Amino acid sequence: MPNEKPKLAMYWAASCGGCEISLANIHEAIFEVDKFFDFMFCPCLLDTKKKDIEALPDSALFLTLFNGSLRTSENLEMARLLRRKSRIFVAFGSCAASGGIPALANQHGLRDLLETAFCTAASLDNPERIIPGVSSSVPDGELELPAFLSRVLAVHEAVSVDYTMPGCPPEPEQIIAVVRHIASGMPLPQSGSLIGCTDKAVCDECARKKRSVLAHKMLRPFEGIPEAEWCLVEQGFGCLGSATRGGCQALCPAVAMPCSGCYGSLDRNADPGASALTTLAAALEPGRLVGSDEEELHRHLRGALSGITDPLGTFYRYSLASTSVADRNPEVER
Ligand code: SF4
Numbered sequence: 656m657p658n659e660k661p662k663l664a665m666y667w668a669a670s671c672g673g674c675e676i677s678l679a680n681i682h683e684a685i686f687e688v689d690k691f692f693d694f695m696f697c698p699c700l701l702d703t704k705k706k707d708i709e710a711l712p713d714s715a716l717f718l719t720l721f722n723g724s725l726r727t728s729e730n731l732e733m734a735r736l737l738r739r740k741s742r743i744f745v746a747f748g749s750c751a752a753s754g755g756i757p758a759l760a761n762q763h764g765l766r767d768l769l770e771t772a773f774c775t776a777a778s779l780d781n782p783e784r785i786i787p788g789v790s791s792s793v794p795d796g797e798l799e800l801p802a803f804l805s806r807v808l809a810v811h812e813a814v815s816v817d818y819t820m821p822g823c824p825p826e827p828e829q830i831i832a833v834v835r836h837i838a839s840g841m842p843l844p845q846s847g848s849l850i851g852c853t854d855k856a857v858c859d860e861c862a863r864k865k866r867s868v869l870a871h872k873m874l875r876p877f878e879g880i881p882e883a884e885w886c887l888v889e890q891g892f893g894c895l896g897s898a899t900r901g902g903c904q905a906l907c908p909a910v911a912m913p914c915s916g917c918y919g920s921l922d923r924n925a926d927p928g929a930s931a932l933t934t935l936a937a938a939l940e941p942g943r944l945v946g947s948d949e950e951e952l953h954r955h956l957r958g959a960l961s962g963i964t965d966p967l968g969t970f971y972r973y974s975l976a977s978t979s980v981a982d983r984n985p986e987v988e989r
C-alpha cells in the first residue's frame with residue numbers, strides 16, 4: 656500500500672553536513688517528523704536514489720529542505736530537480752540562503768582556487784601538479800566529475816525559493832517549530848518569507864547587559880577573557896548581535912563567543928557586510944578625535960579595527976554570494 660503521508664526531502668549541495676546534524680539534534684521530536692511525513696529522500700541518512708526522485712510526478716514532494724550553496728553542476732542539477740518535484744521548497748541554512756562559508760571562495764577566480772587546493776597548499780604532495788578535470792581517463796575507463804560553476808550561488812539565484820530558513824545551521828528548536836506549524840495545518844506564511852527566526856535582533860535575546868560603554872578597539876577572541884554578563888561588543892569583542900536577526904536565543908554570546916551573524920542581516924534590504932561594519936564602528940570610542948581631520952579619523956579607526964584581521968570573512972561570512980561586493984574579482988564570472 657502506498658505511503659499517503661506528505662513526502663519530505665532534505666538535500667545537501669555545497670554543504671558541511673551541519674544542517675543535517677541540526678535535524679538529527681531535534682532528538683525524539685524526529686518521531687513527530689516521521690508521524691507526519693514520509694521522509695523519503697536524504698542522502699546523508701536514507702538510501703533513496705536520485706532516480707527515485709526523477710520518477711516522481713512534478714510537485715509530488717510536499718516539502719524539500721535544501722541546504723548548501725551551489726558550487727558544482729551537480730548541485731545546480733539537484734536544485735532544479737528538487738524544485739520541480741516540490742510543492743514547498745525551502746532554502747535551509749545560511750549556505751543555501753546567501754552562499755554561506757563556501758561563497759567566500761567568490762573573492763577568487765576558479766583557477767586560483769584549484770591551484771591552491773591541489774598544488775600549493777602546505778599539506779599537499781603533488782609534484783606533478785595534477786588538477787582533477789571534469790573527465791579523466793583511468794585504466795578502468797573514463798571518469799566523470801561534476802564541473803565547478805564559475806562562482807558559488809545562493810540557491811535563490813538559480814531556482815525559485817518559497818521560504819528561507821536562516822542559521823548556520825538553523826537551530827533544532829526552530830526546525831521543530833516549523834515542522835509543527837506545517838503539521839498543524841495552520842496557514843503558511845506568505846511566499847518569500849523568512850521562517851524559523853524572529854524579527855528582532857540577537858541582542859534582544861541575549862542575557863548580557865549593556866552598560867553604555869564604548870570600546871577602545873576591537874580585539875581578537877584570544878586577546879582577552881570576556882567578563883561574564885557584560886555585553887561582548889562593549890568589551891571590544893566583535894559581536895554582530897545588534898545587526899543580526901534573532902532566533903537562536905543568542906547561543907554564541909551565552910558561551911562568551913561573539914555573534915558572527917549566521918542568522919543574517921536584521922534588515923533584509925540592507926547590505927549585510929555594511930550593517931555589520933556599522934555595528935562595530937558604532938561601538939568604538941571616538942575619543943579625542945571628535946573634530947579632528949578625516950585622515951586622522953581614518954588612522955584611528957584602522958587601528959581600532961586592526962583586531963578584525965579578515966574583514967571580508969568577518970562582515971560577509973555568510974552572505975558573500977548575494978551581495979554587492981560578491982564578484983569584485985574580474986576572473987569570477989556572473
Ligand atoms: S549553513 Fe552552516 S551548518 Fe548548514 S551546510 Fe552551511 S556551513 Fe554547514
Ligand code: SF4
Nearest residue numbers: 858861886887894896
Ligand atoms: S552585542 Fe552581542 S553580547 Fe552584546 S547584547 Fe548584543 S548579542 Fe549580546
Ligand code: SF4
Nearest residue numbers: 903907914915917918
Ligand atoms: S549568536 Fe549569531 S552566530 Fe551564534 S547562532 Fe546566533 S545568529 Fe548565529
